[in-house]
Amino acid sequence: METIFYTYQDFYTHTKGVSYLLMIAALIGIALFWNFLTGKDDEKKKKP
């Protein structure tokens, strides 16, 4: 992170690289979280 960027291009390549990684993480994360969120719904259905 300590690198100094002289051109917008370099800086931008760097930040975009990071944000792409974050995007992948976000997509997987949200899926898992959805499962966690709705995990109990089906059980309730089964009970009665």
Next chain:
Amino acid sequence: MSDKAANDAKTWFTPFNVISGTIIIIGIVITILRFTRGLGAVTNLSDNNPWGIWIGFDLLVGVALAAGGYVTSAAVYIFGMKKYHSAVRPAVLTGFLGYALVVVALNYDVGIPWRLPYPFIYQGTTSFLFEVAACVALYLTVLFLEFMPAPLEWLGLKKVRELAVKLTMVLTVLGVIISTLHQSSLGAIFLIAPSKLHPLWYSPYLPTFFFISSIIAGLSMVIFESTLSHHYFADKMDEVHIKENEGVTLGFGKAASLVLAGYFMIKIIGIAGGNNWNLLGTSYGLWFLVELLGFVALPSFLYAVGVRNKDLTLIKWTAVWTVLGVVINRLNVSLIAFNWQLPSSQRYFPSWMEIAISVFVVTVGIVVFRFIVTRMPVFYEHPDYKDKH
């Protein structure tokens, strides 16, 4: 050529086989030419016009018209319009084939095809083409998995099929996200060249325009393609499919009409944003108006009429017209309004071989589609899997 075609199409001499056979043979010949003599030998591309119809049509139009997949699956699985369920599989299939063919076409256009995976190694993250590449690659997989149940049913692999079906929801959501991104990114590709694209078409809203119009294309394609299927593959369909089809046509027609209206609005806003009113008076302006009024406003209106009067034929013809409109829009942005300042002598017009390859690719698509729908449960529910979704 035709006798060759005959040899190629060994046993059955149906007109379809003969024609497609001929086209495919020509295609193969040109393919060999392109990969042995280079792009210069088969295309009219130049240093001023580096992109021809293989990008303008095969990539931009191809992707736009393959939008049916995500539109339909979103409608059915996310917006819970179960009554359109029968439309999903054909749409997903066309989507999948569409993207597959786009990738095939790219192999022709790109200088060094075997390096197509390079973007993922040397990530040029600031390029919108990177974004597109990533999405197309990912979406192709998604569509493949989405379509999986059909072949699995065909092959009778129950277990795997169950798994595939479980994934449907996730895949759909993923599919919609990815589509949103790359459909808009295809428009965003041209944001870098404000000095080359005519101001009436260049707009900071380009990505939005492309995304919205892709929805329109998707909806219209589903209608269009279902019309064709009914014409040619009616025997392959179960009564559910046939019964639901009318509903699909009406429903999608209504949706398309609405979206077109919205698209029309933002296009106008686009002109206002660039304060390009005065340009509407020019010859390019006239062409722009043809696109805007003739291929956006008009179909939106015709769809509305069709839906109000339950006039299926009108809707179907409008669908064709709309699809044509999207094609024109993509060609405008990528070829016609691009490099508009160049003297006509330096403008690009495709060579017959470029066109032939595009036709070839489309034909291949149709043939494969035909192969699949005549074998796999696309237009009908597989007996063993009735109401299992």
Next chain:
Amino acid sequence: MSISRRKFLGWIGAAGIGSTVGKSALASGNKHFEGYPGSFGVLHDISRCVGCRSCEAACNKVNDLPVPDKAFTDISVLDEKRRTTSKAYTVVNRYDVAGKKEPVFRKNQCNHCLEPACASVCFVRAFKKTPTGAVTYDPNVCVGCRYCMIACPFEIPAYEYNKALEPRVMKCTMCYPRISKGQLPGCVEACPVEALTFGKREDLLMIARERIRKYPDRYINHIYGETEMGGTNWLYISGVAFSDIGMREDLGVTPAPELTSGALAAVPVVAGLWPVLLMGIYAISKRKESISQQEIEDAVRAVSDKADSELAQALAKARKEQEAAVRKEVRKALEEAARSRDKEDI
């Protein structure tokens, strides 16, 4: 526990240092990049150029490009306007400007933008802005998508369309190999009238300003490339309007990467929020479904209950009637019996 906390604090500290050292790296929001300090460039004084094409010859030689069919001493080539090609990194064009008795000559080649459009759009990072100022190209990673040619506002990159195997994008490299060895770019070295001046960009700007100041009536007061497309390492001064010698003055001062940054910034946001949105819609539609499901069941139940009760009543009634009938029959039978017994007694 305590250890982990110390660790944690350590990270914070590191981050702090990071933020102090990595000025532009971590500074957020309004950012400004000056480009590489002391990067080289070339000042093209168009008013000096005599159109001798020595630069073209030199360029062809040092980059060992294919020999053209018309010799470089052949000035008739200037009769038509040319652009850079895969066989010529630089071309000189002649312009007959209205109100000028002498024709004006202009050399055209890659301007080596401070923020190159080609680099911004290359999805394999084949183009690179080097600290020397030169924008270089790496043919070993190039896929050949030719997006760079679409993006370049100066229409410089050319393509080897007639190569089947590994065709390359061709463009001036500011003689990167030579300048990194401390030599002059080929064209600059060859120019007989010093219409091309090689040096640090900031020096070149100074020289340009000085010339304009000293000869106000020989130059128009504009240094092309100082701000165009965010600035270029190749600079131009001229005695005639740049638009008269085929240089576009409508390119604006926005660096190429900024043209797409806005849209590109939206990408991760979409990826982040779409799932939420879609899942939400999905949940809602699903809920609608289940609710309607529920209602249907209730309705059915209600109906069936009513039906049951009616049935029961009907049955009860029937049973009563039946019993009554039976009793009646029994009594009848008993009376009969009694009556017959009485008859036998008389």
Next chain:
Amino acid sequence: MNKGKYLLGFVCILAVSIVFIYSTRILGSGQISDVSSRSRSDVIQIDKMTAFGRLEKPPVEFLHNAHTEALAKKKMDCTACHLTDNDRIFLKFKRIKDTDRIEVMNIYHKGCISCHGEMKAAGEKAGPVECDGCHKEKTLYSSSGQPMGFDKSLHFRHSEVQDKKCERCHHEYDEKAKKLFYAKGKEGTCRYCHQTETKDNLISMRLASHIACIDCHRKNLSKKIAAGPVNCLGCHDREAQQKIKKISPVPRMDMKQPDIALLKTAKKGSGVDTMSLNRMNFVPFDHKAHESYNDSCRICHHESLKPCNECHTLAGIKEGKEVNLEKAMHQVNTGRSCQGCHVLKQDDENCAGCHAFMGKTSRTEDELCLQCHMVPVSEKKKLLKPDDEKMLATAKLLSRTPVTGTYNENDIPEKVIIKNLSNKYEAVDFPHRKIINTLVSNIKDNKLAGYFHSQEGTICQGCHHNSPVSKKPPQCGNCHGKAFDEKNPLKPGIMGAYHLQCIGCHKEMDIKKPAGCTDCHKKIKDKM
């Protein structure tokens, strides 16, 4: 049927929207009107209505001559369109002055359209009668009308025929009496009073000249005596202007002006202290000679005929627009100051070869100042009497030697062999002496040049610049070496220096030969 109705409706909407969009074209900005090649010298933009605020329609492009000719055919003259009042004509169309918006507009519309209509009715070729026939979006003609100058020769011819009755044209304005009167000996050029724009009752130069000239010409014409032109082309057309008779030499205009003046920092007895009277070496000025160089007094006496230092004082005052004496005399990039005018003369083909490279700057070496500032301090300790001044000035002027000097033939190397680039070509035989001789002969008849090149080393400075004058100046290679020296980025390298100097000079002097590399650099023998 239902659908049909819908479609019809849609088509209507479509048509309307298209119409709307095309109407935006008028509002739309950036409408590039291609400047037509057709140019006339009688184009008049009728945009008088701007006086009453924004124009509703584009201004009218009026071709005056087309109308005068058309009228002439019908035996009609100016009065057909211009009102007259005791045979004084008014320039405005069918009115004396702009009253109010509606009225003026009606005058135009009635006047133009009615006449056009009548002619149309009579089946003759007539102008338009519909709105955008006159109010056109883009202009069809570019005006080639030249400003008309009343030069010395013309002035002389007029004063001749007017038998020296200056009052016929020259006048002053009496504020109290509110009328014009003639002030003998105070005649100046019209523009001293009549500015480009009309201010209250002081009419613009345009009006003044058209009224005065055309009126007079008309009268003479009507009297059937030789008269100047009355139509646009006569004065404003380039060809016509060439045809105007010139007499030379023009006899000197007599305004009691000096033949030779002594330019001083301040006028004696003008209330300024003696200190500022004695600021600077005085300059003897050949007023008579300069009269002959220029076409009108206004070139130097741009505001009035007063001496320079009355308005341009040492410190500068309001009357002189705060332009102080130094500026007034030395400002470059203007024809008004002494040095400015002299520097402009350097653009002459014979001078530009050397001077183009020196840049236009008022700063020169100190000894050059003394070329003009000749009258040294010692001689103006005492305030001089006018006659003595004149004598002194005359003496100084006569002492000047306006002849270009140079070293004598055999001190000037005949050839210089230039061996740089000998790797590519034969060495260059540079005809050094020939060149100098040409330069000298080019300017030998030029008094100004002669005066400033009288020193023998001066002419050499054209190439041997940035080094002191001497018989043996340093050669090019002594200063110019390797190119792009970071320490001295402004100095060209040796090759650049040679080519820039030679080619540049030849270009400036418009010398066609030698052209191309091999006219100077012979191909190496063995290569041939």
